[in-house]
Amino acid sequence: MPVFRSLVTVSLLAILGGCASLQATDPSHPPESAFVIVGADGTAIARAITTARICPSIEIDGKSSPMAVRAPWGAIPLRAGDDGKPRPGPTSTAVLSCETALPAGESRVAVAGQALPLPKAQPRRIVVIGDTGCRLKNQEYQACNDPKEFPFAQVAASAAAWKPDLVVHVGDFHYREAPCPADRPDCAGSPWGYGWDAWKADFFTPGKALLDAAPWIMARGNHENCVRGGQGWWRFLDPHPMNGRSCDDPAKDADADYADPYVVPIGGDAQFLVFDSANTSYKGFKAGDLRLEKYADTWRKIDALSKRARHSIAVDHHPLFNFGAERNARTGAVRLFGGDAGLIQAFAPFTPRLLPAGVDVLLSGHVHLWEQTSFATDHPTQFVAGFAGTAEDIVPLPATIPDMMPAPGARVDAMSSWIDGFGFMTMERTGADTWHVVVHDRDGNEKTTCEIQGSKSKCAVGQVH
Numbered sequence: 001m002p003v004f005r006s007l008v009t010v011s012l013l014a015i016l017g018g019c020a021s022l023q024a025t026d027p028s029h030p031p032e033s034a035f036v037i038v039g040a041d042g043t044a045i046a047r048a049i050t051t052a053r054i055c056p057s058i059e060i061d062g063k064s065s066p067m068a069v070r071a072p073w074g075a076i077p078l079r080a081g082d083d084g085k086p087r088p089g090p091t092s093t094a095v096l097s098c099e100t101a102l103p104a105g106e107s108r109v110a111v112a113g114q115a116l117p118l119p120k121a122q123p124r125r126i127v128v129i130g131d132t133g134c135r136l137k138n139q140e141y142q143a144c145n146d147p148k149e150f151p152f153a154q155v156a157a158s159a160a161a162w163k164p165d166l167v168v169h170v171g172d173f174h175y176r177e178a179p180c181p182a183d184r185p186d187c188a189g190s191p192w193g194y195g196w197d198a199w200k201a202d203f204f205t206p207g208k209a210l211l212d213a214a215p216w217i218m219a220r221g222n223h224e225n226c227v228r229g230g231q232g233w234w235r236f237l238d239p240h241p242m243n244g245r246s247c248d249d250p251a252k253d254a255d256a257d258y259a260d261p262y263v264v265p266i267g268g269d270a271q272f273l274v275f276d277s278a279n280t281s282y283k284g285f286k287a288g289d290l291r292l293e294k295y296a297d298t299w300r301k302i303d304a305l306s307k308r309a310r311h312s313i314a315v316d317h318h319p320l321f322n323f324g325a326e327r328n329a330r331t332g333a334v335r336l337f338g339g340d341a342g343l344i345q346a347f348a349p350f351t352p353r354l355l356p357a358g359v360d361v362l363l364s365g366h367v368h369l370w371e372q373t374s375f376a377t378d379h380p381t382q383f384v385a386g387f388a389g390t391a392e393d394i395v396p397l398p399a400t401i402p403d404m405m406p407a408p409g410a411r412v413d414a415m416s417s418w419i420d421g422f423g424f425m426t427m428e429r430t431g432a433d434t435w436h437v438v439v440h441d442r443d444g445n446e447k448t449t450c451e452i453q454g455s456k457s458k459c460a461v462g463q464v465h
Contacts, residue, residue, distance in 0.1 A: 030112045030113070031048040031049055031050040031056055031111060031112055031114075032051060032095060032196075032200065032204065033048070033049045033200075033204045033208070033211065034047070034049075034056075034111040034114050034116060035047055035211040035212075035216065036102070036117055036118070036119065036215040036216070037216050037217070037218055037237065038166070038215050038217050039240065039262060039264075040240075040262035040263070041262070041263065041265070042119070042263075042264045042265050043101055043102075043239075044101070044118070044215055045099055045239060046067070046100045046102055046109060046116055047070070047097070047098065047237075048067055048097075048098045048111050049095050049098070049196070049204070049236060050098065051094065051095055052073075052096060053073045055069055055096060055098035056111050056112045058109065058110070059108070059109065059110045060102065060103070060106050061106050061107055061109075062108075067098035067111070068100060069096065069097070069098060070242065071097040071234070071235040071242065071246070072096065073094055073095065074094050074095075075093065075094045075095075075195055075196070076195045076196065076231045076232060076235070077231075079226075079231070079247070079248065079249075080250055089193035089194060089195070090191070090192065090193050090195070090197075091195075092193060093195065093196045093197050093200075095196045097236060106118060117213060117214045118215070119166070119215045120165045121265075122266060122267030122268065123164075123165035123166040123429075124165055124428060125162070125163065125164045125165045125166075125426065125427075125428055125429075126164060126167070126168060126426065126429075127162065127164040127166070127167045127210070127214070127426055128167075128170065128363055128383070128385045128425040128427060129155065129169055129388040129424045130169060130171055130317070130365025130366075130385045130387075131170075131221070131368055131386035131390040132152045132155075132169070132172070132173060132202075132203060132206075132388045133152075133172065133173055133176065133390055134150045134175050134176060134187070134201075134390070135390055135391050136175065136176045136179070136180060136187060136192055138178070140391065141181060141187055142175075142187065142390070142391045143184075143186035143187055144176070144180070144187040144201070145185075145187055145188065145189070145190070146186050149186070150206075150389060152203075152207065152388055153205075153206035153207075153209075154442045154443070155388045155389060155422055155442050156207045156208070156209050156210040156211075156388075158440065158442060158443055158444035159213075159424045159444075160209040160210045160213035161444060162440075162444065163213070164213060164214045164426070166214055166215060166216075166217065167210055167217070168217045168219070168272070168363060169216060169218050169219060170219050170315060170363055170364050170365035170386065171221025171222075171223075171278070171316070171364075172221030172222065172224070172365055172390065173199075173202065173203045173221065173223065173229070173233075173237065174203065174223050174224060174228070174229035174232060175202055175390055176190055176192045176201060176202050177192065177193070177194070177198075177228065177229075178192055180192070194228070194229055194231055194232060196232070199229070199232045199236065206389070217264060217272055217274060218237045218238070219274055219275075219276075219315050219316055219317050220233060220237075220238065220277075221278060221366065222278050222280070222317065224237075224278055225257050225278040225279045226247035226250070226253040226256050226257050226279075227250075230256060230278075231246060231248060234246055234247055238259060240259050240262075245259075257279040258276055258278075258298070259276045260298075260301055261273060261275035261298060261301050261305055262274055262305070263308055263309070263312075265308075265309065266429075268311075269310040269311060269432060270310070270312070270313070270432065270433065271309040271312055271313070272312075272313050272314075272315055273305055273313065273314045273315065273359065274315045275298055276298070276316070277316040277317050277340070277343055280318055280342035280343050280346075281340075281341070281342040282318075282340055282341055282342065283342070284341035284344075284345050285345055292346055295343060295346035295347070296347075296349075296350075298346075299346065299347050299350050300350075302314070302355070302356060302359075303350070303356040306357070306359055307356075307358065309358070310358060310432075310433075311358065311360055311433040311454075312358050312359045312361075313360065313361040313362075313363060314362045315362075315363045315364075317364060318339075318340035318342075318343055318364060319340065319362065319365075319366060319367065319371075319382055319384050320340060320343055320344060320347075320354050320362060320364075320406075320407055321338075321339050321354075321362065321373050321375070321379055321381075321382035321406050321407050321410055322338070322339055322371055322382050322406055323337070323338060323373070323398075323404075323417075324336070324337050324338075324367045324393070325337075325393070325395040325396065327395045334395055336397075336398075336402055336404060338404070338405065338406035338407055339407045340366075344407055344408065352378075352409050353377075353378050353379050353380070354379070354407060355380055359380050359455075360380055360381065360433060360455040361380055361381050361452060361457075362380045362382045362383070363385065364382065364383070364384050364385075366386055367384050367393060368386045368387060368390055368391065368392050368393040369384065369386060369393045369417060369418060369420075370383075370385060370386075370387045370417065370418040370421075370439055370464070371383070371384040371415075371416070371417045372384075372414070372415065372417070372437075372450055372459050373412050373415050374412070374413060374414040374415075374455075374456050374457045374458065375410050375411055375412055375413060376411045376412075376413040377409055379409075379410045381452060381455055381456055382406075383437070383457075385424070385425045387418070387421065387422055387423055387424075388423070389422065392419065392420045392421065392422065393420070394419060394420045395419070396417075396463070397419065398415075399463040401413070401414075401415050414456075414457065414458050416448065416450065416459035416460075416461060416464065417462075417464065418447060418448070418463075418464035421441060421464070422441070422442045423439060423440045423441040423447065424440050425438070425439055425440070426438045426440065427452075433452075433453065433454045434451070434452060435452040436449065436450075437450035437451070437457070437459075439464065448464050
């Protein structure tokens with residue numbers, strides 16, 4: 001009898017294991033999302049997020065193997081607040097995060113039957129987007145249920161139709177941080193909080209067409225620091241090994257809020273240089289703030305990486321060389337402000353141009369508009385592409401160059417902007433350090449064009465209407 005019971009137990013376990021395997025690999029039970037990101041030295045990484053308890057299989061050029069677990073199955077736990085108690089939030093769906101580093105030169109990769117886009121050694125057609133989520137926080141409630149007011153799905157579909165080789169996201173993926181008010185039918189029923197359900201609604205579902213179209217470079221925004229969406233960032237999107245950096249424990253934020261910069265070679269002695277600015281402060285830092293040394297260390301690593309190629313396009317979330325505008329609610333007066341004060345404070349001691357020699361271009365987001373600046377001085381040209389889904393800034397930037405500098409010593413000699421319009425930016429390579437830039441609206445229509453040559457750029461119009 002004990003032998004019989006053992007056999008029954010083994011048989012049941014085998015059946016259950018087979019069911020779990022079927023759920024994980026059968027195309028009728030596909031992962032919630034499967035996509036490709038590009039990390040350090042251009043390494044492509046296949047990621048899958050599934051509600052199953054085991055990772056799906058990945059097929060690489062006809063050979064199948066299980067994906068590795070990146071973050072174990074379960075709901076993202078609620079972090080402790082300032083009082084040490086778990087902060088409020090809804091219970092979210094439990095998911096498992098899986099990954100596989102892809103070998104160079106593969107011809108077909110599929111997860112649970114879904115073919116994934118493959119990286120190109122010399123990508124020429126690049127989409128740049130940022131600030132894609134639907135804002136629910138601090139009395140600012142975007143109409144997440146209205147595709148006209150939250151058009152990221154349309155933007156993503158239009159960008160996918162352009163057939164990019166690579167997508168660059170300049171940060172701020174997650175915005176649904178608070179429940180929709182009961183009197184707001186235009187966002188009623190939206191998931192919220194920092195679990196999978198909000199991440200799925202904010203990014204993975206509306207962004208699917210573009211996730212399917214090309215591999216992605218992901219830059220981390222302030223909405224993905226540990227006190228906000230950092231738990232999902234580390235589980236789902238960051239290209240680095242987690243190494244315990246889950247953002248679950250506030251005591252470990254001094255590690256989890258930062259990650260080393262890395263480069264993605266794109267051929268022709270050029271590279272993307274991606275750095276994490278998620279935890280900076282636009283107000284600047286007080287003496288002794290840990291972040292001053294953290295970002296000084298970031299600069300030193302950027303400097304070393306910049307020497308790997310003649311031309312570097314830097315990617316981060318917070319712009320250094322841009323303008324933003326805000327209107328005083330009482331007086332109506334408009335105030336212009338410049339680049340991120342915290343990063344400028346940390347980087348300025350190293351070089352007046354803030355970024356190392358060889359960094360020609362900086363791609364950023366954070367400000368909810370599209371903008372270009374170029375300089376008479378030795379500063380990289382700046383593009384801001386924070387206009388792909390989040391409620392837009394509506395205070396216009398000047399049509400002519402303002403009488404101020406966005407960063408110390410940075411004298412602007414060309415500037416263009418588009419406010420209150422959703423869309424995406426494309427870069428098409430035309431030479432070793434030259435690019436043709438197009439600004440598209442949500443439907444893919446051309447709004448303006450720019451040319452980049454080295455560290456300088458010029459656009460067709462100063463103010464897009």
